[in-house]
Amino acid sequence: MLNHGGLVKALIEQSIFAERLQIVQKAVSNRTTLPILSGIYVEAISDNLTLYATDLEIAIKTSAKAQIKKEGQIVLPAKLITEIVKNLPEAKVELVSNENENTLQIKSQQSTFNLNTLAPDDYPHFPDTEDTASFKILKKDFDKAVRQVINSASKDESRPILTGALINIEKEKIKIVATDSYRLALKEISSKNSSATQAIIPHRALDEASKIECKDIKITLSPNQAVFYLNDTTIVSRLINGQYPNYSQLFPQKFETTIVSNKDELLSAVKRVSILSLNNTPLKINTSSGKLKISAETADYGSANEEIMATTKGKDIEIAFNAKYLIDGLLGIDGENAVLELVDPLQPGILKSDEKGFNYLLMPIRLS
């Protein structure tokens, strides 16, 4: 048998090992065309165990303190090692590779596993990271921005650009934008930056980065990749090439109607009406004499009508939206109130909150 294993001998806490495996697992490929990508690359050096996985679109690397008795590299079958370590008791786990048999022994108390390993030389290298334009923000601000924006990215792979989010670094702020052409979410975060640049990042990379807990996040954008630094974890993502749509021209300059209402009340009412907004039946919004009416009607099933208290300024209006997109926008609002700004029934509406920095543009549905 060809010996492909480096010699590894290491001791690590079960809970830490399990947590780290869970993190890199997200980058493991489901494609069977490249069997090596079903593995997790494990490197034992000085007093660190580093785990790394990639599906060639995204790469995740994470390190944890461990007692290393012999340095080396091995590649382990991702699903098996993750499942095994998750189920081991809370105690030290010993890893000892057998280089003649290309196996790794995993020992903890009365449990012993011998796993066949894969060849570390076959595993693609972790992408080189170079510091070009970068910025650092509080992780909680990043997480909130991702949560507010990510649902608006398109799931339709026929226009790849819209499946990502645009990150735009300006001198005084960072803008994060996502749209599927029916609605657009725009988040602005104040931040002093030395250089201006932009990139379209696959929404999956943002999603995975937002799931990892830490205090700050540093993001580096170079021409071909984005790198997310999250404490002991680094995520590298390819970028989506192409020209992001010029969204700023979509925002109306002047509004004729402004409706302010309690966000939770509006969200509950819209959710209830959406039950009758089947098969893309439009959800109608209607203002008259300081009241906000929300309704939907289908010939087959019936109708839903809600009325909530609202402060309206300007002209009365009747306008219709897709119920799901309206709900997504409302879910992005953190303040107490929701503010809906409208021009007329055929122009986009803007949903925002008391808090500055989040704008949600919503295309209306033409009523027949």
Place this chain on the structure above:
Amino acid sequence: MLNHGGLVKALIEQSIFAERLQIVQKAVSNRTTLPILSGIYVEAISDNLTLYATDLEIAIKTSAKAQIKKEGQIVLPAKLITEIVKNLPEAKVELVSNENENTLQIKSQQSTFNLNTLAPDDYPHFPDTEDTASFKILKKDFDKAVRQVINSASKDESRPILTGALINIEKEKIKIVATDSYRLALKEISSKNSSATQAIIPHRALDEASKIECKDIKITLSPNQAVFYLNDTTIVSRLINGQYPNYSQLFPQKFETTIVSNKDELLSAVKRVSILSLNNTPLKINTSSGKLKISAETADYGSANEEIMATTKGKDIEIAFNAKYLIDGLLGIDGENAVLELVDPLQPGILKSDEKGFNYLLMPIRLS
């Protein structure tokens, strides 16, 4: 438009209405061949609102106190009414039918829904229930029995009898049995009964009955149906026709080896080893000098070995089982210890607990 609606006017608490809709919803058909069965039959009489649904295999009826202002019957689209009421605020819900338009108005605070109704005359009658052989037990004993037995019922529709559970009423006890021919779960509950009878009940009826909270359950078996009385709720299920396999002859009369171990320890070890018991690789159990070894090995992935403390009596043995079936059996054990009784590697093993009344028979896998 043909008027099919009885006049209904009723007032009911949202939380109660929502809970009752959730219960009958389980009997609503997913088949589109009979559109009327996508509805819930609602009857308002004296001071009760009774909901009823059936898919012709199982029928569920439940009643709740309500203020009835006009008595009558209507049929409502199940999914819509359930979803609407679940999302209404906690307050009284008013139901008012409009017999000219065949609609029902649902009102609560600022919410108004008008739902198209279906024709109550088209809805199949709730099955007649006659008191033949019946027994009554504590609901918690029933729930436990269902949980211990139900996983052993077959999912394979090609042998319909095995998809049900046998309920056998004897003078001094009730036996509940399920098997898919690879393992068999037998539960005995002490109970004085005047008549002896038996029936094969679809596992779904037992499942749904176990989900409803109440103190006692009364079960009536007649030649064609089983009826479960659960406070304000009644479930009627058809029976499965045919001869249930004669299972008692499967139980070995004499054992050569008895292994007693801590149930939780054994379950954890078996779960871990089962990770390597891929593609039906057998899980091996091995006793020698007071130790219990559990292991699995596949050429492609590797091996798992566990050793746990156990008290063994009789001959040492090596025997193999399907890992999932062994886990199912252990999950049925409530006591502190698991007792495994074995004859030889080719005869079924019996898994039981300190507690009397539960026996789990497990066919071995022949080791090559």
